Amino acid sequence: MSKSWIRAKLPEFVRDMFRNFCMASKSLEEQFRSFDREGVVAFTILRDLVGQEMDKGLLWRMKDTAHHVFRNDPETPLTGQFLDWGLGYIFHETIKLKEDAYQTLTYAPWFLALRGRDLPEAERVVVEELFQVLRQTEESMRREIDRIRFIVSQCRRLLPIYLARHKENALLARYMFSQNALVREVFGEDYQHLIETIYGEHPERMFVLAAQSLRLGGWVDEAALAVQGAVSINPADRHVLQEKKILNNWTQRMST
Numbered sequence: 001m002s003k004s005w006i007r008a009k010l011p012e013f014v015r016d017m018f019r020n021f022c023m024a025s026k027s028l029e030e031q032f033r034s035f036d037r038e039g040v041v042a043f044t045i046l047r048d049l050v051g052q053e054m055d056k057g058l059l060w061r062m063k064d065t066a067h068h069v070f071r072n073d074p075e076t077p078l079t080g081q082f083l084d085w086g087l088g089y090i091f092h093e094t095i096k097l098k099e100d101a102y103q104t105l106t107y108a109p110w111f112l113a114l115r116g117r118d119l120p121e122a123e124r125v126v127v128e129e130l131f132q133v134l135r136q137t138e139e140s141m142r143r144e145i146d147r148i149r150f151i152v153s154q155c156r157r158l159l160p161i162y163l164a165r166h167k168e169n170a171l172l173a174r175y176m177f178s179q180n181a182l183v184r185e186v187f188g189e190d191y192q193h194l195i196e197t198i199y200g201e202h203p204e205r206m207f208v209l210a211a212q213s214l215r216l217g218g219w220v221d222e223a224a225l226a227v228q229g230a231v232s233i234n235p236a237d238r239h240v241l242q243e244k245k246i247l248n249n250w251t252q253r254m255s256t
Helices: 003-008 010-038 043-050 058-072 078-115 121-166 170-178 180-199 204-216 220-233 238-255
Strands: none
Touching: 003 010, 003 058, 010 043, 010 058, 010 078, 010 121, 010 170, 010 180, 043 058, 043 078, 058 078, 078 121, 121 180, 170 180, 170 204, 170 220, 180 204, 204 220, 204 238, 220 238
């Protein structure tokens, strides 16, 4: 892909980068909570999240999209460079976690079965020594999960700062509106900070941009919901009133 083409498509790549981060954060945290409760993660889910060269998973696409965004934006700030590294780090650290999960899934039951057998002394000693390596693998998984969680939390801090440069990105606003439940879940108590950092004193701007994008895409009912959201925040705003009027006229033409 040429740099000029990527720059022309930058609003889409920024939206995709944010979308992939939110989806990946949710999936990873579900696995981490499983480890917190039961000491296990699902190897198949981690395998699918990573993917492979010819069938890239969500984390792989997140990493690649981040490279497209941050390495082709001529004005990428230091915040963007941190995010580029951080999102790539999550991908590579998850590969390690996936491999450790495979070892635990495949070989831990075998070693447990061997420990229950009446083995010759020499073999019993070897089994015990090798079993300790598996225990160390479990400890490695905890360290990998802690590192990924930390980097994810730092990315949540950095993303609002970077995305403030893209506050007029209608595709980003549309995603944040349409998938608001997921965005709120991922950012938690920092959700309001996300909105305030991107849109400043005009949080209704997200709803207006989302309404415009939805309307132009033919999603009139969804656009109307976005307009309602904007009206509930700032009913007197010029942009809110303008989009409301355009949508009303659009609806009237469609009904005649």
